[in-house]
Amino acid sequence: MQPDDPETRLTTAREAIAHAARLAGRKAEAVTLIAISKTKDADEIEPLLAAGQRVFGENRVQEAQAKWPALREAWPDAVLHLVGQLQSNKAEEAVALFDAIHSVDRPSLIAALARAMERQNRRPDCFLQVNIGDEEQKGGCAIDALPDLLAEARAAGVPVAGLMAVPPAEVEPAPYFALLAKLARDNGVAGLSIGMSGDYETAVTLGATHVRIGTALFGARR
Numbered sequence: 620m621q622p623d624d625p626e627t628r629l630t631t632a633r634e635a636i637a638h639a640a641r642l643a644g645r646k647a648e649a650v651t652l653i654a655i656s657k658t659k660d661a662d663e664i665e666p667l668l669a670a671g672q673r674v675f676g677e678n679r680v681q682e683a684q685a686k687w688p689a690l691r692e693a694w695p696d697a698v699l700h701l702v703g704q705l706q707s708n709k710a711e712e713a714v715a716l717f718d719a720i721h722s723v724d725r726p727s728l729i730a731a732l733a734r735a736m737e738r739q740n741r742r743p744d745c746f747l748q749v750n751i752g753d754e755e756q757k758g759g760c761a762i763d764a765l766p767d768l769l770a771e772a773r774a775a776g777v778p779v780a781g782l783m784a785v786p787p788a789e790v791e792p793a794p795y796f797a798l799l800a801k802l803a804r805d806n807g808v809a810g811l812s813i814g815m816s817g818d819y820e821t822a823v824t825l826g827a828t829h830v831r832i833g834t835a836l837f838g839a840r841r
């Protein structure tokens with residue numbers, strides 16, 4: 620086995636998650652590892668499926684539609700999360716394809732998702748994305764807008780599994796993770812989707828229930 624093959628990377632990430640969970644007095648099983656397979660072809664994804672990984676994340680509806688129906692025929696228990704921004708006019712397709720949606724950040728999208736869920740009678744877990752660093756270009760609702768958004772989601776029957784955030788690049792992420800964890804506690808939300816390749820161990824010590832790991836599993840994206 621090559622030291623750097625996908626299976627070894629997966630084992631390394633799982634061990635690091637377990638270690639960070641132990642440090643924080645948490646159980647490793649409380650953390651779901653989402654393998655972010657955006658830009659990766661089926662032949663790069665299959666080794667991870669063969670190694671036992673079942674939860675994957677994509678950031679574009681169209682790309683996922685092209686790759687995953689065939690992969691799911693071979694691995695029917697694969698679970699697919701959407702972690703990228705979602706346009707309301709893609710809500711129908713997203714509800715049909717994904718088991719969880721991490722980028723719910725505005726009332727119009729909640730309305731579109733609610734309609735799609737009603738029509739399809741299928742309710743993927745939703746994460747409300749918060750623009751935790753108050754950044755101009757980032758997706759996510761403003762921190763102040765979160766309570767209203769949460770109330771809208773609950774009223775519309777959109778199941779809220781947790782909060783999600785991507786902290787500002789190139790600064791220490793821990794304060795942002797801690798802030799999102801506090802927002803989740805204050806608002807009675809259980810899940811916390813935080814942590815990527817560079818910072819997932821920190822995220823786990825601060826309460827992540829879902830970590831989204833791409834590069835550390837697949838190598839750099841083209």
Ligand SMILES: *Cc1c(COP(=O)(O)O)cnc(C)c1O
Nearest residue numbers: 655678702815816831832833834
């Ligand atoms: C690409 C992406 C990730 C994974 O990033 P890595 O640094 O490659 O682990 C996580 N979350 C979101 C929202 C992404 O778009």
